[in-house]
Amino acid sequence: MTRKARLVETYPVQASVTIMLAGVGWRAGEVVAHQHPGVWVRDQDGRFWFVTNHNRIRPAGGSADDAEESDET
Numbered sequence: 001m002t003r004k005a006r007l008v009e010t011y012p013v014q015a016s017v018t019i020m021l022a023g024v025g026w027r028a029g030e031v032v033a034h035q036h037p038g039v040w041v042r043d044q045d046g047r048f049w050f051v052t053n054h055n056r057i058r059p060a061g062g063s064a065d066d067a068e069e070s071d072e073t
Helices: none
Strands: 016-021 025-035 038-043 048-051 057-059
Touching: 016 038, 016 048, 025 048
Parallel strands: none
Antiparallel strands: 016 025, 016 057, 025 038, 038 048
C-alpha cells in the first residue's frame, strides 16, 4: 500500500494554492510555513490558515471551477 504524500512534501513554502473555507468556498493563497502535520497558508486577504486535510487544499489553477468558486467580497 502506498501512502499519500504529506502536505509539507506536496506544497513547498511559497507555493500558490487554493484552500477550501467552510461557508466561503475556495480561496487563493500562498504556503508561508510548514508545521507538522500541515501547512500555514496566507489567503488573498492576508489572513493565516492552518491546513491539515488534503481535501481542503490544491495547487492554484488546479481546477476550472476556481474562477467560479472564488469569493469577490
